[in-house]
Amino acid sequence: MPHLSTSPLHDRFGVIVHDLDLSDVTAETHFPAIRAAFEKHSALLFKNQTLDEDTHFNLAGLFGPIEDRQADERKPGEAMKLPEVSNITKEGGVTSEADLHTLNLKSNMLWHVDSTFLPTPALVNILAAKIVTTEGGATELASTRAAFADMNPALQERLRHTWFKHRYSHSRARISPELAKLPMFNKWPDTSWRAVWQNPVTGDEAVYIASHAFGAKGMEDTEGQAFVDDVMAACTAPAYVYSHRWEVGDVLIWDQRAVLHRGTPWPYAQKRRLVSLCVSVTEADGLAQMRPAIT
Numbered sequence: 309m310p311h312l313s314t315s316p317l318h319d320r321f322g323v324i325v326h327d328l329d330l331s332d333v334t335a336e337t338h339f340p341a342i343r344a345a346f347e348k349h350s351a352l353l354f355k356n357q358t359l360d361e362d363t364h365f366n367l368a369g370l371f372g373p374i375e376d377r378q379a380d381e382r383k384p385g386e387a388m389k390l391p392e393v394s395n396i397t398k399e400g401g402v403t404s405e406a407d408l409h410t411l412n413l414k415s416n417m418l419w420h421v422d423s424t425f426l427p428t429p430a431l432v433n434i435l436a437a438k439i440v441t442t443e444g445g446a447t448e449l450a451s452t453r454a455a456f457a458d459m460n461p462a463l464q465e466r467l468r469h470t471w472f473k474h475r476y477s478h479s480r481a482r483i484s485p486e487l488a489k490l491p492m493f494n495k496w497p498d499t500s501w502r503a504v505w506q507n508p509v510t511g512d513e514a515v516y517i518a519s520h521a522f523g524a525k526g527m528e529d530t531e532g533q534a535f536v537d538d539v540m541a542a543c544t545a546p547a548y549v550y551s552h553r554w555e556v557g558d559v560l561i562w563d564q565r566a567v568l569h570r571g572t573p574w575p576y577a578q579k580r581r582l583v584s585l586c587v588s589v590t591e592a593d594g595l596a597q598m599r600p601a602i603t
Contacts, residue, residue, distance in 0.1 A: 311341070312325050312328065312341045312342070312345055313325070313326040313327050313328075314326065314345065314349075317349075317351060317352075317353055317550055318351075318449075318451070318550040320451050320454040320547070320548060321349060321350045321351055321449075321451040321453065321454055321548075321550070321566075321567070322349055322350060322351035322352070322353070322449070322451075322550055322562075323345060323349045323351075323352060323353070324352075324353045324354075324355065325342070325345070325352055325353065325354050326355075328354065329357070330354055330357050330359055330363060330367055330559060331357075331358070331359070331360075331363045333366075333367055333370070334370075335370055339370045342561075343370075343371070346432070346561065346563060347507060347509040347510055347563075348510060350451060350453060350514075350562060350563040350566045350567050351449055351451075351550070351560065351561070351562040351563065351567055352560070352561045352562070353552070353558065353559070353560055353561075354558070354559040354560075354561075355555070355557065355558060356557045357436065357557050357558070357559045358557065359436045359559055361390050361583075364390060364434065364436065364583065364585055365390070365585065367434060368432075368434050368585040368586075368587050369587075371431060371432050371434075371587040372431055372432075372587045372588060372589070372590050372593070373587065373588045373590070374388075374585060374586075374587055374588075375422075375423060375426070375430055375585075375586040375587060375588050376388050377426075377492075377495075380495075390583050390585065391583065391584050391585065392581060392582070392583055392584070393413070393416070393435070393571075393580075393581075393582040393583070393584055394439075394579075394580060394581040394582065395409070395410060395413060395576060395579065395580055396439070396579050396580075396581055402576065402577060402578070402579055403576075404576075405576045408484070408486065408487055408490070410576060411483050411484045411487045412480065412483075412487060413571065414483050414573075415479055415480050415482070415483040415484075415487065415519075416570065416571045417570050417571045417572060417573065418479055418482060418483075418519035418570060419450065419518070419519055419540055419543075419544050419568045419569070419570045420479060420518040420519040420520060420568065420569065420570065421516065421517070421518040421520075421564045421567075421568060421569075422564055422586050423564070423586060423588075424474040424499065424501060424516075424518045424520050424521070425474045425475060425476035425496055425498075425499055425520050426496060426499070426588075427496065427499065428588045428589060428595070429499075429501065429564065429588070429589055429598075430564045430586040430587065430588060430589065431563070431564055431565065431586075431587050431588060431589040431590075431593050432561060432562065432563060432564060432586065432587045433560075433561070433562060433564060433569070433584055433585070433586050434559065434560075434561050434584065434585045434586075434587075435447065435559070435560045435561075435582055435583070435584045436558070436559045436560075436582065436583050436584075437554040437555065437556050437557065437558045437559075437581075437582055438556065438581045438582065438583060439556070439579050439580060439581035440554040440555060440556055440580060441574040441575065441578040441579075441580050442575075442578065443574065443575065444572055444573050444574030444575060445554060445571070445572065445573075445574035445578075445580050446551045446552055446553050446554065446571075446572045447551075447552045447554065447560065447569060447570070447571055447572070447582075448549055448550065448551045448552070448569065448570050448571075448572060449549070449550045449552070449560075449562055449567050449568070449569050450543055450544045450548045450549045450550075450567065450568040450569070451514075451548045451566065451567055452514040452515035452516070452517065452543045452548075452566055452567065452568055453507075453512050453513070453514035453566040453567075454547075454548050455514075455515060455542055455543040455544075455545070455548045456504065456513050456514055456515050456543075457512075457513075458547075459542065464504075464513075467503045467504050467515060467539070468502075468503070468504050468513075470502070470503040470504075470524050470525075470535075471500045471501060471502055471503065471524060471525040472500070472501060472503050472516070472517060472518075472521040472523070472524050472525075472536060473498055473499070473500050473521065473522055473523045473524065473525060473532070474498065474499045474500070474501065474518060474520040474521050474522070475498045475499075475520060475522050476493045476494070476495075476496060476520055477489075477493040477494055478519075478520055478521075478522040479518070479519040479520045480493050482519065500525055501516055501598050502516060502597065502598045503515060503516055503517065503524070503539070504516060505565040505566065505594060505597075505598060506594060506597065507565065507566065507594065508592070508593065508594045512566070514565060514566035514567075515539060515543050516565065516598070517536065517539055517540055517543060517568070518568070519540075521536045521540075522536070523535075523536065524536065540568075543568060544568060551572070554582070564586075565589070565593070565594065
C-alpha cells in the first residue's frame with residue numbers, strides 16, 4: 309500500500325494529508341491508504357484541492373453508498389445534485405438571519421453526527437470549501453473515540469448497555485419550533501442506536517451521540533435527555549476538539565462513527581458555501597452491532 313505523507317491535525321486524532329490530489333484517487337490508487345488512515349485517525353484534511361462535482365461524487369462512492377435524502381422528492385430520472393451548506397440564494401444574495409434556511413444552518417451549530425435519524429446512518433462526510441468568510445464560519449470536530457478512552461470504566465460500561473433515541477426534528481426544535489415542523493424534518497420515524505460504536509477494523513470504541521438524540525431507551529424523557537446532555541458535554545470537552553478555519557480548496561473527511569461536528573457563527577451578511585456528501589454505513593462498517601435497538 310502506498311505511503312501517505314501526513315502530519316497531525318490534533319494531538320488526539322486526525323491527520324493532514326500532504327501532496328495528494330484527490331482527483332487522482334481511484335479504488336486501486338491512493339484510496340486503500342486513505343481508507344486505512346480514515347479508520348486509524350478518524351479525520352483527514354486535504355489542502356489546496358480543486359474538487360469538482362464529479363470528483364466529489366467519485367470519491368464518496370469509494371467509501372460506500374452515497375446518501376440521498378431527497379430521492380423521494382425528485383422526478384424520475386432527475387439526477388442528484390451535490391448538497392450545499394450555504395446561505396447564498398438563487399438570486400446571488402444571502403438569506404436573512406431570521407430566515408428558516410439560516411435557522412437550519414444555525415441548527416448545524418449544535419454538536420451532531422449526520423443522519424442518526426435515518427434508517428441507515430452515515431459513515432463519512434466529505435466537506436469541501438468553495439466560498440469562505442473573512443471571520444467565523446469554522447467547522448469543529450470532536451473525537452468521541454478519545455473521549456470514550458478517557459472515561460471511567462463504570463461510565464464506559466453503562467454506555468455499552470445504552471441505546472440513544474434519535475429524531476431529526478428534535479435538533480431543529482432546539483433552534484426554532486417553527487423550523488422543526490417543516491416536512492423535511494419529519495420524514496422518518498424515530499431511530500435507536502447503541503451509544504457505543506466499535507470500529508470493526510481497529511477495535512476502538514467511540515461514543516455515538518448527536519444533537520438529534522432526545523433520550524435513552526428505558527429512561528424517562530427528562531432523565532434520558534439529561535444523560536444525553538452530560539455525555540455530550542464530556543465528549544466535546546476542549547481536549548477533544550479541533551476547530552478548522554476554512555480556506556478555499558480545503559477538504560475535510562471524517563468518520564461519523566467516532567467524530568462529532570458543528571459549525572460556528574459568522575457574519576451572516578457574508579456569503580459562505582461548502583459542499584458536502586455523506587456516505588451511508590454498510591455491514592462492513594459495524595452496522596449490525598448497532599441495529600438491535602431500532603424500533
